[in-house]
Amino acid sequence: xxIEIKSPTFPESVxxxxxxxxxxxxxxxxxxxxxxxxxETDKVVLEVVAxxxxxxxxxxxHEGDIVNSAEIIGEFDETAVxxxxxxxxxxxxxxxxxxxxxxxxxKDDVNHKKSGPAAKKxxxxxxxxxxxxxxxxxxxxxxxxxxxxxxxxxxxxxxxxDNASSISSSSRPEKRVPMxxxxxxIAKRLVSVQQETAMLTTxxxxxxxxxxxxxxxxxxxxxxxxxxxxxxMGFFIIAAVQALKKFPIVNxxxxxxxxxxxxxQDIGVAVSTERGLVVPIIKxxxxxxxxxxxxxxxxxxxxxxxxxxxIEEMQGGTFTISNxxxxxxxxxxxxxxxPQTAILGMHSIQDRPVAINGEVVIRPMMYLAMSYDHRLLDxxxxxxxxxxxxxxxxxxxxxxxxx
Numbered sequence: 001x002x003i004e005i006k007s008p009t010f011p012e013s014v015x016x017x018x019x020x021x022x023x024x025x026x027x028x029x030x031x032x033x034x035x036x037x038x039x040e041t042d043k044v045v046l047e048v049v050a051x052x053x054x055x056x057x058x059x060x061x062h063e064g065d066i067v068n069s070a071e072i073i074g075e076f077d078e079t080a081v082x083x084x085x086x087x088x089x090x091x092x093x094x095x096x097x098x099x100x101x102x103x104x105x106x107k108d109d110v111n112h113k114k115s116g117p118a119a120k121k122x123x124x125x126x127x128x129x130x131x132x133x134x135x136x137x138x139x140x141x142x143x144x145x146x147x148x149x150x151x152x153x154x155x156x157x158x159x160x161x162d163n164a165s166s167i168s169s170s171s172r173p174e175k176r177v178p179m180x181x182x183x184x185x186i187a188k189r190l191v192s193v194q195q196e197t198a199m200l201t202t203x204x205x206x207x208x209x210x211x212x213x214x215x216x217x218x219x220x221x222x223x224x225x226x227x228x229x230x231x232x233m234g235f236f237i238i239a240a241v242q243a244l245k246k247f248p249i250v251n252x253x254x255x256x257x258x259x260x261x262x263x264x265q266d267i268g269v270a271v272s273t274e275r276g277l278v279v280p281i282i283k284x285x286x287x288x289x290x291x292x293x294x295x296x297x298x299x300x301x302x303x304x305x306x307x308x309x310x311i312e313e314m315q316g317g318t319f320t321i322s323n324x325x326x327x328x329x330x331x332x333x334x335x336x337x338x339p340q341t342a343i344l345g346m347h348s349i350q351d352r353p354v355a356i357n358g359e360v361v362i363r364p365m366m367y368l369a370m371s372y373d374h375r376l377l378d379x380x381x382x383x384x385x386x387x388x389x390x391x392x393x394x395x396x397x398x399x400x401x402x403x
Contacts, residue, residue, distance in 0.1 A: 003076045007039050008046045010069040014311060017041040018181045019065050019073065024056045039067060042185040044314060045307040054078040122147040182276045193336050198374035201333040202382050206390045208349050208364045211235055214396055226291040234293040236321055238399050239392040240344060241265045241286045244319060247385045251318045253339040254376055268320035268337060269297060271304040278304050279337060281317045331367045341376050345369035
């Protein structure tokens with residue numbers, strides 16, 4: 001029975017998608033719930049799975065084609081799987097018979113010219129023509145040394161040929177490939193933000209010693225109790241949530257000529273993947289404990305890298321945190337995640353000399369960068385917001401006391 005294969009049903013915010021990859025080819029057998037194809041949208045990659053055991057009989061929409069929600073992209077046959085299995089069985093039998101004939105032929109060639117057991121074994125293993133091997137043994141008998149000399153005489157020529165091919169093909173190569181749909185969308189959004197907002201960036205630095213000492217003291221106990229490592233991002237999210245409550249304008253967004261104040265804190269955590277940067281949203285972050293935040297961060301990071309994020313998990317968001325420090329970035333100016341008003345950039349932690357109480361000491365320092373939309377946010381609020389985050393991280397007890 002022929003079954004129509006359709007693209008996933010897209011939410012209202014997604015107009016269409018692009019066939020990114022056909023995992024299975026026409027005529028290939030598939031098992032139920034096995035991935036057949038991948039559809040790339042502006043936000044995520046959606047999987048198309050087999051409805052049952054069968055054979056992919058026809059591909060209607062090819063890689064790179066645009067597809068709409070629930071559009072037919074191929075055809076699937078449940079009954080064809082048995083026919084396919086019988087055909088494969090026959091091909092295997094034919095290949096087996098052919099292989100036996102080839103082995104017999106090789107053995108005949110070896111026996112045609114006299115050779116010792118060791119030499120005969122090398123000839124068969126290397127699929128050599130015994131008539132081309134120069135024999136040095138008594139009565140034109142091929143010895144093991146003759147076979148080895150024959151193999152060594154072939155190697156330089158083969159290597160020379162391979163090198164020539166490599167040199168000729170590697171002369172100033174160029175390759176043109178189309179942008180992925182996600183990469184293209186990211187490019188357009190970044191350019192749009194630069195053109196449509198008055199984006200500025202303010203900087204500060206934070207002494208990470210208190211957080212590092214807290215992690216060193218309670219890290220193992222935390223992991224044992226909650227089954228997850230105690231990272232840095234959870235502390236930053238809690239500090240950001242508290243600062244957003246103090247400065248609700250940072251948590252707001254512009255819609256036309258109106259300002260929308262959000263009575264909740266949905267924090268986006270930027271994750272770099274092979275397909276591009278994605279930002280899953282931790283909804284109602286103000287209601288989550290530190291262990292819950294760390295679990296959400298890990299879960300979303302894994303799903304992002306495996307292209308398993310749903311569109312719902314990437315919608316919304318009132319504030320974003322990006323950590324360029326995981327790649328070694330010392331300082332950067334993050335770009336706004338529209339329509340949000342601000343974004344916080346974390347960076348790598350480095351030991352630096354700083355003056356504390358009139359003395360120069362070495363401390364693990366991190367530069368913080370906050371880009372903001374100057375149309376809505378003045379420098380005074382932006383600086384005070386970033387200072388609030390700094391103060392909370394340098395005095396972790398403030399995180400518990402909501403100070």
